[in-house]
Amino acid sequence: MADEGDSTAVRKPRADAERNRVRLLETAKAAFAEKGSGASLDEIARTAGVGAGTLYRHFPTRDALVAAVYRNETDQLVAAADRLAETYPPVTALREWLLLFVDYIATKHGMSEVLNSIVGGTSELYSASTAQVKQAIAKLVDRAVLSGDIRLELDPLDLLRALAGVANIGLGPDGERAAKRLIDILIAGIRARR
Amino acid sequence: MADEGDSTAVRKPRADAERNRVRLLETAKAAFAEKGSGASLDEIARTAGVGAGTLYRHFPTRDALVAAVYRNETDQLVAAADRLAETYPPVTALREWLLLFVDYIATKHGMSEVLNSIVGGTSELYSASTAQVKQAIAKLVDRAVLSGDIRLELDPLDLLRALAGVANIGLGPDGERAAKRLIDILIAGIRARR
């Protein structure tokens, strides 16, 4: 009678597991920010006060951990696309979102591989994030194309790849500024000649 | 009396040293192409038929080895800049060289870190290559700016970084084509409005 309904997953997750998961994510975020994506996983486990086994149970690979760490930020970035699309004219919205994207990159310091995976659509692990981001920019680009303001025979993701190439190369704030200047060049380059 | 003249470097390098150097470079090139820049150095040494110590004596770090492997290709790329500058009008020369640059990237498969280092000017080790490449593109860009054909308030290297971001992300020929399309967008974006 008091059955939970489905045949699977009756028990709710243990509290200690959830606690450790959160601790690991926080510790990992700090470690990645400080030492880049190559930070020692054993050390992250130790700092978080758990055994190595626990870390690997929660996050089987380095990438899985990294992906989890940045999940939230990616979600926010994607959400912003809708907001901008409703607020601004097509090209402006696109431009503003690209600026946000550069900020997003900037939080990922030495983690170019991760970023490449997200934006490159290479790794299976990030496929969800990639799809989200891809959809977000595709929407903005499509709108601008339909309005007749731009032409683009290029995967919209390539715009992000270009920005990432400039911003995420380890020259800190300089790269960020350069990427933002590049945005205007790209916009000018895809603007439809009348 | 039969003194070699200078106070330094009298003896010519030993033949076995040179032989091993060459063997290591060949083996490393193959290994990097097959397994990416993370290939095991000990294994490269073993395959080349030398001890680990020998490898590390010739190339103290992984990057040193990688840099040596790609030295030739970089040299060729740089040399092409002069040739193009003499042959074509400014913007065409720039465009052609960017196309060559994309080809150059394409030979570096999974080695995005290396490429980033060369084009990013981050690593001390690649500073020579970086300087060369920087000078090559600066020359082409300057010429085009002086002719009044383009405007660019951006480090010319950033153009290469953008292309690298698109091409060297692990999508093979697709990335190459995308990068070549991006070239036209960039050129259009920096073309001076009249």
Place this chain on the structure above:
DNA sequence: TTATATACGGAGATACTCTCCGTTTACCAA
């Protein structure tokens, strides 16, 4: 309270990087 699914921890197997130093060898001079 008890049974048990779930999660934990950390020792240890494996792999990689890089160093150190005793041994070997190519080169030069006589």
Place this chain on the structure above:
DNA sequence: TTGGTAAACGGAGAGTATCTCCGTATATAA
């Protein structure tokens, strides 16, 4: 030719990182 010697060699091993395995502990449900 023949030493003498600077230069180069090789590989054992120290240090470090990844990831697994399994005996132990515990949160949850009944």
